[in-house]
Amino acid sequence: MSIFDFLEPSYLKNQLDKLTNLNISLTDLRDAIIGTGNKSLTDIYNKLDSIGGSISITNFPSWFTNSTKKTDDLYDDLEALKGALESVNSDRMLIKLQDPLPAGDNWIGKIKLGDGTNVASVIAGTIGGASSYLLGVAPDLTKVFSGGDAYTEQEVSVTTTEQSSSFSPPLRAVVLTNKGDVDITIKLNGGTTTKTIPARSSKVIVFFEISSISYVVASGSSILKIEGYW
Amino acid sequence: MVMHVVTYRVKDIGRDANYYRDKAKQLIGSDAYVEVHPGLVRFRFTRELSESELEELDDFIKEVADGVRQH
Numbered sequence: 001m002s003i004f005d006f007l008e009p010s011y012l013k014n015q016l017d018k019l020t021n022l023n024i025s026l027t028d029l030r031d032a033i034i035g036t037g038n039k040s041l042t043d044i045y046n047k048l049d050s051i052g053g054s055i056s057i058t059n060f061p062s063w064f065t066n067s068t069k070k071t072d073d074l075y076d077d078l079e080a081l082k083g084a085l086e087s088v089n090s091d092r093m094l095i096k097l098q099d100p101l102p103a104g105d106n107w108i109g110k111i112k113l114g115d116g117t118n119v120a121s122v123i124a125g126t127i128g129g130a131s132s133y134l135l136g137v138a139p140d141l142t143k144v145f146s147g148g149d150a151y152t153e154q155e156v157s158v159t160t161t162e163q164s165s166s167f168s169p170p171l172r173a174v175v176l177t178n179k180g181d182v183d184i185t186i187k188l189n190g191g192t193t194t195k196t197i198p199a200r201s202s203k204v205i206v207f208f209e210i211s212s213i214s215y216v217v218a219s220g221s222s223i224l225k226i227e228g229y230w
Numbered sequence: 231m232v233m234h235v236v237t238y239r240v241k242d243i244g245r246d247a248n249y250y251r252d253k254a255k256q257l258i259g260s261d262a263y264v265e266v267h268p269g270l271v272r273f274r275f276t277r278e279l280s281e282s283e284l285e286e287l288d289d290f291i292k293e294v295a296d297g298v299r300q301h
Contacts, residue, residue, distance in 0.1 A: 150233055150263045150274050157268070165267045168247035212246065230263050 150230040158224050162216040170209035171228035177203045180222025187214040233274040240297035258283050
């Protein structure tokens with residue numbers, strides 16, 4: 001027996017005719033579906049329809065939900081910030097750097113002491129066969145040490161008779177050079193302790209106050225060059 | 231600072247730099263850096279001396295050390 005044995009044609013037509021009355025939009029059942037909080041589809045529609053551009057966003061900063069602020073305000077603030085940044089141009093930055101510096105020269109590239117003595121400076125020179133800029137340092141350490149403006153340079157003849165040179169105020173740094181071929185014996189500040197400066201351009205550099213220098217040779221004569229700084 | 235140097239050739243070197251410095255202060259009213267070597271006295275003033283001040287210093291050095299200013 002097949003299934004068609006039970007489908008009598010008039011019965012089948014009668015059943016198919018019922019489908020024409022089927023409400024496929026389910027409008028009668030729209031509010032029959034009830035969700036959480038006992039809300040129907042109508043409730044959802046009404047809620048969405050009433051929002052009308054006033055959404056409360058609780059996870060954003062308060063500024064965004066402030067009733068008096070608009071996105072135009074945010075734009076204006078950003079424009080103001082942009083203008084402020086543009087106004088801080090390089091010239092203004094240089095001025096800000098210079099303002100705290102003391103009046104007068106403030107060298108970059110070389111160090112300047114209070115009396116204007118150069119400790120180091122950038123100079124043109126040759127290194128490794130190539131011309132370049134070099135850092136020259138301390139042209140005269142004794143002057144740097146003394147920090148003074150007053151400088152003296154004097155050559156004196158040294159004989160077998162003890163003689164002396166004196167300075168007032170005392171020199172703060174002294175370079176003594178034996179320019180002759182005979183050793184020179186010196187004494188400083190009227191003391192009895194002797195120091196020998198060997199012949200032929202030997203130097204003695206003294207970094208304490210010198211008010212007098214006595215000098216003598218055992219035989220012959222020599223030349224003592226005295227460079228001193230107050 | 232520019233130093234104004236005044237140098238004398240002297241015959242008598244029996245006095246030291248302190249002596250000449252003190253005398254210069256009395257005569258000129260200005261302090262100076264002073265150095266004394268055999269046959270030589272040198273002053274370094276921080277200002278230029280007037281002609282009358284130089285003449286006064288000349289007279290003093292001539293009197294105490296038989297010295298002559300170098301030009």
